[in-house]
Amino acid sequence: MxxxxxxxxxxxxxxxxxxxxxxxxxxxxxxxxxxxxxxxxxxxxxxxxxxxxxxxxxxxxxxxxxxxxxxxxxxxxxxxxxxxxxxxxxxxxxxxxxxxxxxxxxxxxxxxxxxxxxxxxxxxxxxxxxxxxxxxxxxxxxxxxxxxxxxxxxxxxDSEHNAVHQCMRGGSLAEVTAVWLTASGGPFLNTPKSEFSNITVQQALNHPTWKMGKRITIDSATLMNKGFEVIEACRLFNLPPAQVKVIVHPQSTIHSLVEFRDGSILAQLSVTDMRLPILYALTYPERLESGLKFDLTSLRKLDFCAPDMEKFPCLKLAYEAAEAGGAKTIALNAADEVAVAAFLDGVIGFEEIPRTIKRVLDETTPSHPESIKQVLQIDVEARAFAAEVTGFEKPSFPALGVYTL
CATH class of the missing domain: 3.40.50.720 (NAD(P)-binding Rossmann-like Domain)
Structure with a gap:
């Protein structure tokens, strides 16, 4: 320690x-x-x-x-x-x-x-x-x-995984039956699928709850951000994808929940301020006094609903990649980064983001890299193919340090 x-x-x-x-x-x-x-x-x-x-x-x-x-x-x-x-x-x-x-x-x-x-x-x-x-x-x-x-x-x-980490302290991993990651639903939760072809960059960047960077804001709009969080939770807490579930919670008051085998569900609530999960991580296993208090009297209602994976196919693609692991999750992230950049640059439309990712995943050979160098090689190849699919001339490639390809 x-x-x-x-x-x-x-x-x-x-x-x-x-x-x-x-x-x-x-x-x-x-x-x-x-x-x-x-x-x-x-x-x-x-x-x-x-x-x-x-x-x-x-x-x-x-x-x-x-x-x-x-x-x-x-x-x-x-x-x-x-x-x-x-x-x-x-x-x-x-x-x-x-x-x-x-x-x-x-x-x-x-x-x-x-x-x-x-x-x-x-x-x-x-x-x-x-x-x-x-x-x-x-x-x-x-x-x-x-x-x-x-x-x-x-x-x-990350607020969701930080919440899970806190709730996990209420029992052992063997006692956990499910982890529930909450999602705000993004700006298009109530937008009909028929209107997705007309979504603009400005609309997609208008997140209802959080003020974040451009890529993560677009990922929140497609629910890919939540898909990444599913994969992250599987790896952080050593859980299979079937035990990591997503539930839409527009108020973003509850950050995550952990369900135990006796039927108990522990939820973590707090102010929507990233300083709190940062403080938790920096001081773990202690807790320090802070002024980041949540006013329970302001709580009026909590809404929940299941995510629509047909409307938001990026989440479905993420679950499929999580099941496969290895090269598929590398390609998922690489393709998404290129597709989002292409969307932000006006090269492709909003609905082309999941289509691009699916094409890259379909072309990615399943494997489990044994080194960071191999991870980066798969990443570069996936980015190059995503750039070809989108016609995007400015794909981002990782700047390599100690692992030269």
Whole structure:
């Protein structure tokens, strides 16, 4: 167990420090200075925010997404006399994640860009707080196996899995009959399927509950985000897909539920503020006092309904990939990332997203990669085929660090 004595702090590395989860994590660090300190940061392309984070936290190391952005940050730091090493790309992110002074890594880089660093953090024996679901979707079998070998926890920061983790403390895994992941239903819950061909990017980005990045917002609109969460739950909690269920809950008040064999169901309710699951992960197995309180008197009703998998085929595709595992889940994530990017760029329509993913899955040969290098190879191939299917000329490919293809 990661011990925190009165004279020590949890020393945190943040992958994705300039994103919403990274910024929220730093707010938690600021609120509890006696408990946490910042060791290293991996930022994206936002040099301005990265510079301010360096001035405020003075990490021992920071990495930027590209060499160009790293050079810009170096110049700004030199101008104010800060001598902080600045690295770049995936190799730099790996060094941030494995810094010898860090004992807790928050993995919050969107997509497979954070995969290598997360895996290397686990290999290095770090405690890892996971806000990046794509890591477990693409390489969950490898990551969870290594975490068990290291005997170190993978602590979910995603609100749904964080809720499951909390509810699981009420019984043993052997006593669990089902995990229920709640879904808001997205902006098109009540939109007729006949109108899906006319859905615009602006409409799809208008999420009713959460303010998030563009890709995850589109994934929420197609329910693919919930499909990814099903796969993530299977791997985090060692459950078969049949035991991980999705239920639409528009109020998003209950984040998840766990059903036990005696018929008891434990639910986790809290404010819709990501600082709470971050705080839970950073302080596990303790709980600290916080001001993030839920007003039960404001609770008026809780609605639930089953998801319509014919209307939202991405969820069905995710369950099928979860059953197959391995290459199918890698291809699912890769194809979705390309298809969503093509939709956001106006190249394909909303209904073409699941059609593209299905074509890629149908062409993917079932296999179970035995290394991160093999995972990334399957990922690249799936992205290339998805780009061919959509006609999208700007497919994203992971920037490789220690695993050169």
């Amino acid at each position: 990661l011990e925190v004595s009165p004279d020590s702090k949890r020393r945190i590395a943040i992958l994705g420090s300039t994103g919403s989860i990274g910024v929220s994590t730093l707010k938690i660090v600021e609120a509890y200075p006696e408990r946490f300190s910042v060791t290293s940061l991996a930022a994206g392309n936002n040099v301005e925010i990265a510079f301010e984070q360096c001035r405020r936290w003075q990490p021992k190391l920071i990495s930027m997404a590209t060499e160009e952005r790293a050079s810009e940050l170096k110049n700004l730091l030199n101008a104010v006399g800060l001598r902080i090493p600045v690295l770049s790309a995936a190799a730099g992110t790996v060094q941030v994640a494995t810094h010898h002074d860090a004992d807790f890594v928050v993995s919050a880089i969107v997509g497979v860009a954070g995969l290598e660093a997360t895996y290397e953090a686990v290999r290095a024996g770090k405690w890892v707080g996971l806000a990046n679901k794509e890591c477990l979707v693409a390489a969950g079998e490898l990551i969870t196996t290594e975490a068990r070998r290291q005997q170190k926890p993978l602590l979910p920061i």
